[in-house]
Amino acid sequence: MTAHEPTRTGSQKTAIREENERLILRAAEDVFANYGYEGATTSRIARQAGIPKANLHYYFATKKDLYRRVIDNIFNIWLEAADSFDACDDPVEAITRYVDKKMDISRLNPKGSKVWANEIIQRAPIIQDYLETTLKAWTDSRAQVIQKWIDEGRISAINPHYLLYMIWATTQHYADFGHQIQTLNGNKDLSDEQYAQAKKDVTNIILRGIGAVH
Numbered sequence: 001m002t003a004h005e006p007t008r009t010g011s012q013k014t015a016i017r018e019e020n021e022r023l024i025l026r027a028a029e030d031v032f033a034n035y036g037y038e039g040a041t042t043s044r045i046a047r048q049a050g051i052p053k054a055n056l057h058y059y060f061a062t063k064k065d066l067y068r069r070v071i072d073n074i075f076n077i078w079l080e081a082a083d084s085f086d087a088c089d090d091p092v093e094a095i096t097r098y099v100d101k102k103m104d105i106s107r108l109n110p111k112g113s114k115v116w117a118n119e120i121i122q123r124a125p126i127i128q129d130y131l132e133t134t135l136k137a138w139t140d141s142r143a144q145v146i147q148k149w150i151d152e153g154r155i156s157a158i159n160p161h162y163l164l165y166m167i168w169a170t171t172q173h174y175a176d177f178g179h180q181i182q183t184l185n186g187n188k189d190l191s192d193e194q195y196a197q198a199k200k201d202v203t204n205i206i207l208r209g210i211g212a213v214h
Helices: 010-039 042-049 054-057 063-081 091-108 108-122 128-151 160-176 177-185 192-209
Strands: none
Touching: 010 042, 010 063, 010 108, 042 054, 042 063, 054 063, 063 091, 063 108, 063 128, 091 128, 091 160, 091 192, 108 160, 108 192, 128 160, 160 177, 160 192
C-alpha cells in the first residue's frame, strides 16, 4: 500500500464484497439460464460479470457452489411470496396475494425461474437433495394450511398439492415461456395493463375453480 492509498474500512470492504457477489450472481443466473449447468463455464460467467475469473473463485470456489446459490436465491424469493399463507387465514386473500407475487416474480426474475425449470427437467442432478428436504418440507406445510381451509368448508375438497402445482405451473409459465407469450403478443412484451389483467384473470380462475368465490 502506498502512502497515498486510502485504507478501506470494514463497511467499505463489505460493500465491495456485496457488489461483487451481486454482479457474479446476476451474470451466473443469465448464463445458467441460457446454457444450462453443463454448458455454463465460470470463465463465461466471470467475463459477463466483468471481473477476473480468479475473483469469481474467491467468492465461489466451484461452479456447483455458484449454481446452488443461484437456485437458493430464486427459491428464497418464492418463499417470501408464500408468506401470505402464514400472514392471512382467509383463503381468498392468501391465494390472491400469493398469485400476485408469483406473477410479479416471473416478470422481474425470469432467468432464475428458467434455471430452476432447466434443473428439474434434467431430473435435478444437482439439487435433488434440496427437493427432498427444503422443498418438500415447505410444500407439506402449505398443503396443511390448504387442507385446513378444506376441512372448514371454505374451499372445495381438492388435493392441496395439486392446487400448489397448478399455481406454480401457471405463474411460472410467464417466465419460463416468456418468449412464447411475447411472440403471441405481436412480438412485444406484455404491457403493464396486460400483465395486471393476466394476474386478475389467473387469480379469478383459480379462486372460482376451488370454490373460494362464486
